[in-house]
Amino acid sequence: ADMEQGGVRIDPAFLKKLSAKIDADFAAAAREIYEQAGEEFNINSPRQISHVLFDVLGLETQGLRKTAKGGVISTGAAELEKLKNAHPIVALILLYRELAKLKTTYVDVLPTLIDNTDGRIHTTFNQTVASTGRLSSSNPNLQNIPIMSVYGREIRKSFVAPQDFLFCSFDYSQIELRVAAH
DSSP, X not given: OHHHHHOEEEOHHXXXXXHHHHHHHHHHHHHHHHHHHTSOOOTTXXXXXXXXXXXXXXXXXXXXXXXXXXXXXXXSHHXXXXXXXXXXXXXXXXXXXXXXXXXIIIITTGGGXXXXXXXXXXXXXXXXXXXXXXXXXXXXXXXXXXOSSHHHHHHHTTEEOOTTOOXXXXXXXXXXXXXXXX
């Protein structure tokens, strides 16, 4: 309850700059995708991506899953990961999707969630939702900020500690198993 009430500070100016950088990288990725494809198409359309990858560029489809609806070759992230080394366009499409997700889920949304009374974001910690007994977070889920990508690490930099305080990170890796073993 104290953590929920205390909230966490973010730097909206930092996120605004990051948003502009992502916009530029997003546009550059789109241009490169069109160049690699030899044509412009809707990058947000799985059907059009499938057409470009498999009909236009002739990438191998063996081992790839077909969609239940329409029976076309899936262009989901898992399937594209299998094709990552087949053509440079695949990595660009994955980057394009990552940038879109980060921008619309975190970079542009977090500043809108700042409480006007104290300038902080207040999440809800759920004590009885996760079957493992761990806390989960919602509205917004601040435990799900990406870290594996360059942009994910940049988003995390927007969380700022108050003056004379520090953020510390503690990873209780496999804590449940360790406690049970003990």
